[in-house]
Amino acid sequence: MWLAHAQAPTRRLTAPAPPEDLEWITDERAGPELAMDAQLAYAAMAELSEPLRATIVAVDVVGLTYKEAARSLRTRTGTIMSRLFRAREQVAAALERT
Amino acid sequence: MSRDRTPLPRRDRALLVQLADGTLSGPRLERAEARAREIPGAERLIERQRRVTRALGGGAAPAPASLAARATARRRAVAWRAPRLAGAGALAAVLALVVAVALHGGPSTVERAADLAQRPATRPAPAAAGAVLAADVDGVPFPAWDAEFGWRETGMRRDVLDGRPTETVFYEHMGHRIAYTIVSGPRLPRPEGARVVRRDGLEIAVYHDPRHGGHDIAVFERNGRTCVLAGHVLEQSTLLELAAWRGGGSVRS
Numbered sequence: 001m002w003l004a005h006a007q008a009p010t011r012r013l014t015a016p017a018p019p020e021d022l023e024w025i026t027d028e029r030a031g032p033e034l035a036m037d038a039q040l041a042y043a044a045m046a047e048l049s050e051p052l053r054a055t056i057v058a059v060d061v062v063g064l065t066y067k068e069a070a071r072s073l074r075t076r077t078g079t080i081m082s083r084l085f086r087a088r089e090q091v092a093a094a095l096e097r098t
Numbered sequence: 099m100s101r102d103r104t105p106l107p108r109r110d111r112a113l114l115v116q117l118a119d120g121t122l123s124g125p126r127l128e129r130a131e132a133r134a135r136e137i138p139g140a141e142r143l144i145e146r147q148r149r150v151t152r153a154l155g156g157g158a159a160p161a162p163a164s165l166a167a168r169a170t171a172r173r174r175a176v177a178w179r180a181p182r183l184a185g186a187g188a189l190a191a192v193l194a195l196v197v198a199v200a201l202h203g204g205p206s207t208v209e210r211a212a213d214l215a216q217r218p219a220t221r222p223a224p225a226a227a228g229a230v231l232a233a234d235v236d237g238v239p240f241p242a243w244d245a246e247f248g249w250r251e252t253g254m255r256r257d258v259l260d261g262r263p264t265e266t267v268f269y270e271h272m273g274h275r276i277a278y279t280i281v282s283g284p285r286l287p288r289p290e291g292a293r294v295v296r297r298d299g300l301e302i303a304v305y306h307d308p309r310h311g312g313h314d315i316a317v318f319e320r321n322g323r324t325c326v327l328a329g330h331v332l333e334q335s336t337l338l339e340l341a342a343w344r345g346g347g348s349v350r351s
Contacts, residue, residue: 037153060154063308066121081112085147088115092146095153 037095044094045087052087059084110137118147207260208286208326212307212315214266215277215328219253223267226251229345233265235280238323240267241349243340249276276329276337286324289317297342304334316341320349 045053051073058069059080066084070077106114113130114137116122122130134140224233226242231251233240243249249269257264259281266279288294292303292315303317307328316327316337327337343349 037149041150041153056150056154060151063312078108078112081115082108085106085111085115088118088147088150089143091150091153095149096146 040095041091044091047094048087048090052083052090055080055083056087056091060088106137106143114140114143115147118144118151206287206289207262207281208289208317208324210259211264211266211279211281211324211326212317212328214255214257214264214279214326215268215275215313217255217257217266219266219268220255221253223251223253229348231267233267235263235265235282236321236323238280238320238325239349240265240278240280241340241343241345243269243343246343246345247271247340249340274330276327276331276340279326279328280320281324281326283323285319285322289315292317295338297338298344300342302338302341304337306334 045056048056054073055069058064058072059066064072066077066080070080073080110133113133117127117130117134117140134144137143224231224240226232226244229242229246230239231242233254240251242251244251249271252268252270252275254265254267257266263282264279266277268275268277270276288303289305292305294301294303296302300318304314306312306314313328313330314334314337316334318325318327318341325341327341329337331337
């Protein structure tokens with residue numbers, strides 16, 4: 001059956017599993033905490049150095065894989081992962097300050 | 099912005115990123131987890147990484163369809179032209195997207211429904227009863243695709259998006275998963291920037307979301323209710339075929 005063709009996911013980010021006993025799950029994105037986090041995260045990204053900002057945008061906003069981001073930004077995959085860690089750390093620090 | 103003073107070696111930084119993103123599996127994952135246990139505060143560092151990905155949309159807020167379409171086009175263009183692009187050009191291409199993200203409003207209900215495909219099932223799959231499953235939203239049943247296409251129902255979940263109850267059934271075939279969500283209430287506007295095609299008389303809006311390794315989304319209407327089909331497939335036509343299937347009339351149009 002041709003419908004069997006499927007593409008293997010190259011990168012999957014998973015959300016934490018909700019409590020099993022909840023009958024109806026209110027979408028947590030509607031909550032003010034995540035909305036505030038998003039706003040602060042974007043503000044913090046503006047303060048990053050250009051290589052870090054480009055990396056976190058490529059991976060966490062655009063959704064490129066590490067390899068694709070490396071090719072687009074003309075660097076190595078290891079450099080992308082290292083920069084990504086540093087970029088997220090700086091953004092996380094900004095989130096924790098508030 | 100304070101400078102990053104993390105004393106972690108570059109290799110460990112890369113490892114923690116991969117653990118936070120869940121991109122490792124098998125022996126590599128086992129080795130990474132073993133190494134992470136030796137890194138002081140690794141668990142907290144991983145959670146900090148995940149908090150940022152959640153805030154920026156990884157597994158949380160989906161990119162709007164119009165942005166996703168532009169991101170896909172840009173992604174292909176950047177990848178294709180990468181050898182000839184100056185570094186600044188590639189950077190500008192990516193940075194242009196963050197401006198679009200920052201300026202764009204929140205995702206629509208349809209786009210958020212599509213993102214439910216990334217969530218886990220919270221209930222067992224409903225039983226099949228002929229060409230449909232024993233579950234429906236406002237009288238619109240979920241299709242039973244196993245016999246016809248080999249996509250077997252594996253679980254479901256219920257959510258409320260913008261005050262609208264939704265039900266999502268997950269289907270799997272050869273280790274791959276797609277999600278079928280039906281949104282209660284009047285029809286929702288089509289996602290901005292989506293391509294509209296007609297298949298077997300059914301109008302289907304399709305677009306590609308580049309996040310999560312890339313997944314395709316089909317939005318259509320059954321008996322006045324909005325249905326969203328999302329998942330990793332090789333061709334969008336797979337989703338179109340599934341969306342348009344009527345099960346001999348059992349799936350109401």
